[in-house]
Amino acid sequence: xxxxxxxxxxxxxxxxxxxxxxxxxxxxxxxxxxxxxxxxxxxxxxxxxxxxxxxxxxxxxxxxxxxxxxxxxxxxxxxxxxxxxxxxxxxxxxxxxxxxxxxxxxxxxxxxxxxxxxxxxxxxxxxxxxxxxxxxxxxxxxxxxxxxxxxxxxxxxxxxxxxxxxxxxxxxxxxxxxxxxxxxxxxxxxxxxxxxxxxxxxxxxxxxxxxxxxxxxxxxxxxxxxxxxxxxxxxxxxxxxxxxxxxxxxxxxxxxxxxxxxxxxxxxxxxxxxxxxxxxxxxxxxxxxxxxxxxxxxxxxxxxxxxxxxxxxxxxxxxxxxxxxxxxxxxxxxxxxxxxxxxxxxxxxxxxxxxxxxxxxxxxxxxxxxxxxxxxxxxxxxxxxxxxxxxxxxxxxxxxx
Amino acid sequence: xxxxxxxxxxxxxxxxxxxxxxxxxxxxxxxxxxxxxxxxxxxxxxxxxxxxxxxxxxxxxxxxxxxxxxxxxxxxxxxxxxxxxxxxxxxxxxxxxxxxxxxxxxxxxxxxxxxxxxxxxxxxxxxxxxxxxxxxxxxxxxxxxxxxxxxxxxxxxxxxxxxxxxxxxxxxxxxxxxxxxxxxxxxxxxxxxxxxxxxxxxxxxxxxxxxxxxxxxxxxxxxxxxxxxxxxxxxxxxxxxxxxxxxxxxxxxxxxxxxxxxxxxxxxxxxxxxxxxxxxxxxxxxxxxxxxxxxxxxxxxxxxxxxxxxxxxxxxxxxxxxxxxxxxxxxxxxxxxxxxxxxxxxxxxxxxxxxxxxxxxxxxxxxxxxxxxxxxxxxxxxxxxxxxxxxxxxxxxxxxx
Numbered sequence: 001x002x003x004x005x006x007x008x009x010x011x012x013x014x015x016x017x018x019x020x021x022x023x024x025x026x027x028x029x030x031x032x033x034x035x036x037x038x039x040x041x042x043x044x045x046x047x048x049x050x051x052x053x054x055x056x057x058x059x060x061x062x063x064x065x066x067x068x069x070x071x072x073x074x075x076x077x078x079x080x081x082x083x084x085x086x087x088x089x090x091x092x093x094x095x096x097x098x099x100x101x102x103x104x105x106x107x108x109x110x111x112x113x114x115x116x117x118x119x120x121x122x123x124x125x126x127x128x129x130x131x132x133x134x135x136x137x138x139x140x141x142x143x144x145x146x147x148x149x150x151x152x153x154x155x156x157x158x159x160x161x162x163x164x165x166x167x168x169x170x171x172x173x174x175x176x177x178x179x180x181x182x183x184x185x186x187x188x189x190x191x192x193x194x195x196x197x198x199x200x201x202x203x204x205x206x207x208x209x210x211x212x213x214x215x216x217x218x219x220x221x222x223x224x225x226x227x228x229x230x231x232x233x234x235x236x237x238x239x240x241x242x243x244x245x246x247x248x249x250x251x252x253x254x255x256x257x258x259x260x261x262x263x264x265x266x267x268x269x270x271x272x273x274x275x276x277x278x279x280x281x282x283x284x285x286x287x288x289x290x291x292x293x294x295x296x297x298x299x300x301x302x303x304x305x306x307x308x309x310x311x312x313x314x315x316x317x318x319x320x321x322x323x324x325x326x327x328x329x330x331x332x333x334x335x336x337x338x339x340x341x342x343x344x345x346x347x348x349x350x351x352x353x354x355x356x357x358x359x360x361x362x363x364x365x366x367x368x369x370x371x372x373x374x375x376x377x378x379x380x381x382x383x384x385x386x387x388x389x390x391x392x393x394x395x396x397x398x399x400x401x
Numbered sequence: 402x403x404x405x406x407x408x409x410x411x412x413x414x415x416x417x418x419x420x421x422x423x424x425x426x427x428x429x430x431x432x433x434x435x436x437x438x439x440x441x442x443x444x445x446x447x448x449x450x451x452x453x454x455x456x457x458x459x460x461x462x463x464x465x466x467x468x469x470x471x472x473x474x475x476x477x478x479x480x481x482x483x484x485x486x487x488x489x490x491x492x493x494x495x496x497x498x499x500x501x502x503x504x505x506x507x508x509x510x511x512x513x514x515x516x517x518x519x520x521x522x523x524x525x526x527x528x529x530x531x532x533x534x535x536x537x538x539x540x541x542x543x544x545x546x547x548x549x550x551x552x553x554x555x556x557x558x559x560x561x562x563x564x565x566x567x568x569x570x571x572x573x574x575x576x577x578x579x580x581x582x583x584x585x586x587x588x589x590x591x592x593x594x595x596x597x598x599x600x601x602x603x604x605x606x607x608x609x610x611x612x613x614x615x616x617x618x619x620x621x622x623x624x625x626x627x628x629x630x631x632x633x634x635x636x637x638x639x640x641x642x643x644x645x646x647x648x649x650x651x652x653x654x655x656x657x658x659x660x661x662x663x664x665x666x667x668x669x670x671x672x673x674x675x676x677x678x679x680x681x682x683x684x685x686x687x688x689x690x691x692x693x694x695x696x697x698x699x700x701x702x703x704x705x706x707x708x709x710x711x712x713x714x715x716x717x718x719x720x721x722x723x724x725x726x727x728x729x730x731x732x733x734x735x736x737x738x739x740x741x742x743x744x745x746x747x748x749x750x751x752x753x754x755x756x757x758x759x760x761x762x763x764x765x766x767x768x769x770x771x772x773x774x775x776x777x778x779x780x781x782x783x784x785x786x787x788x789x790x791x792x793x794x795x796x797x798x799x800x801x802x
Contacts, residue, residue: 001484358740360431360438360771360774362771374775376774377774377780378459386466387467388465392466397468398746399468399473399483400463400474401471401628
């Protein structure tokens with residue numbers, strides 16, 4: 001029996017509330033000087049108190065040694081096995097801008113980029129052009145039709161856009177044109193099986209046209225595509241857990257992901273404080289609230305140890321308002337690790353705390369990787385955290401006779 | 402390769418002996434005043450000595466967050482994945498009273514109950530009528546035949562009975578008539594697929610007749626059925642582990658479960674001391690002995706923290722006789738947690754100790770949830786305990802070239 005089937009058969013609706021607070025890229029590695037990670041360095045009296053009154057542990061988003069993308073990391077936290085529920089980047093971006101994908105549509109993530117006169121990529125993000133400029137360029141490319149396939153091009157943020165192909169018999173089994181490196185030319189889109197050859201031809205034809213249209217718009221004089229994908233038909237959190245879930249996230253991709261699993265995506269300001277205010281305003285309406293804080297991951301990717309520490313401390317301070325509401329279950333964790341010393345997502349397991357009145361006590365003084373590893377729940381699969389949250393909220397019936 | 406196939410290919414018969422001591426519902430939660438669980442509160446010098454000379458850990462009967470029924474919890478301890486070997490309550494009860502189920506028979510668990518004049522249930526257990534009264538009522542219902550289907554009704558204990566339907570082409574894909582709550586009428590038995598509609602009709606016809614027959618027997622004036630099921634064809638412990646296993650259990654359901662996996666079920670008295678005496682008398686005849694102590698679970702379900710502590714202390718005292726016999730492997734654990742503060746089974750992982758002369762040493766002073774979580778083997782699936790017991794008894798060959 002799959003874990004989803006198990007949850008479907010056991011879950012019940014009740015008045016108790018679960019708050020899932022995701023500090024993106026929370027897990028870290030020690031600073032070379034102090035020997036402490038970002039989380040261990042941060043002053044987090046509120047999180048420490050929650051962890052010692054509740055329990056804690058480490059989770060693997062995908063598996064030992066596997067570095068997750070943001071989509072995979074979050075799906076695991078929502079209780080979806082990321083190996084079974086693999087999502088294309090194109091679909092994720094389309095969902096993030098509220099684009100209404102139809103069955104059969106193929107979406108891809110686009111980057112406006114800079115190519116030199118020989119056609120080699122010199123900047124994969126076209127100097128991070130403004131969102132306004134990108135919107136103008138999307139307008140030039142939007143609506144092109146090739147062999148009865150309509151190509152829609154919509155801006156996301158800065159150099160990012162979504163390209164959707166709509167027509168009969170399209171396949172998403174396509175390779176990326178984005179080589180994810182500079183110094184070489186964009187690749188031709190290749191069909192990964194014979195059914196996809198027509199779609200590959202159309203995608204390449206579109207990219208040829210885009211090159212001509214963008215030629216005069218240096219530094220954004222070319223377009224890269226990756227993550228061709230169709231909208232998946234996934235079970236929703238309402239069906240699996242019988243929850244009424246909502247999401248509070250400032251960044252489009254996370255909003256899109258939340259929508260794909262059935263969450264109401266709330267209108268919110270972008271600062272951590274804005275997000276917590278949104279939570280407080282909507283607290284009564286939902287029994288599952290996902291709140292996403294992006295800043296820790298961005299700081300980690302920039303290699304900025306101190307900024308990541310500061311974001312974590314800001315969360316610790318903002319959480320006080322939530323604590324007054326006394327949610328039945330609070331989970332605080334990350335979707336993956338982003339150690340500042342690596343300047344990238346990593347495979348290291350992610351610290352979590354789970355607070356409820358029904359936790360076995362742990363001897364923990366500081367919410368951090370080392371203590372989470374040796375105390376509390378030990379090491380679990382991230383996709384099991386939802387089962388644990390549901391159990392501690394007394395929202396699961398007994399299994400078996 | 403399934404774990405059973407692995408065990409079948411590696412297991413060997415040897416003179417070494419394994420004792421599996423199950424303290425039902427052993428795992429707990431802290432007492433609000435002391436901060437210690439039932440097991441941590443109990444004075445258990447013998448168990449503490451076994452744990453520190455052996456090893457310990459925590460186990461998940463089904464998985465993180467999943468609260469197991471008693472059948473599921475025990476199957477895991479016998480090395481049967483409870484998600485793959487799901488057992489119906491009817492079969493379990495029938496096996497517990499030694500009823501000889503035939504292939505094709507459908508068994509269900511029955512409760513004599515009280516209904517008011519409007520037909521709504523006022524007591525699901527009919528005031529826990531005496532076993533004698535229940536036996537008399539079973540006699541009135543036993544042997545009814547409906548459309549060539551013979552219905553057999555046998556008493557279990559107090560208000561509990563088993564109802565077996567015997568005939569051609571019956572299906573167990575039926576919903577319960579027992580709504581598991583009071584204030585509403587019993588439900589009609591519904592067919593869960595089209596093949597089961599004939600059986601549903603017969604079950605409802607039987608319940609109609611039972612209502613008429615029982616009408617004059619207030620408080621036991623109606624019957625509730627649940628857990629319709631057929632006897633499963635499971636591999637036996639003899640085949641999987643090449644063991645000669647026996648069970649010492651006072652309660653019918655556990656005796657039934659043991660019989661389903663191939664154990665000899667020994668005649669025993671019902672106190673903990675009786676059960677240990679039965680063990681001593683039969684020790685030479687078996688190389689796997691399962692001893693079941695019910696009292697800790699009952700106390701937990703009653704919310705009686707102190708009584709649960711007392712049962713655990715009694716086991717600790719009774720175990721001294723066993724220790725003189727020096728079994729090669731002793732496992733002491735529970736089939737699930739039943740914290741007194743929850744008054745119910747729970748999802749919390751279950752402490753275990755495994756004693757053998759071949760354990761890696763652990764730093765443990767007290768057999769309890771906290772120390773089991775941070776020392777020894779860490780957290781494992783309960784269904785892996787049998788593999789560990791077999792290994793420590795030197796009853797498993799090497800795997801692979």
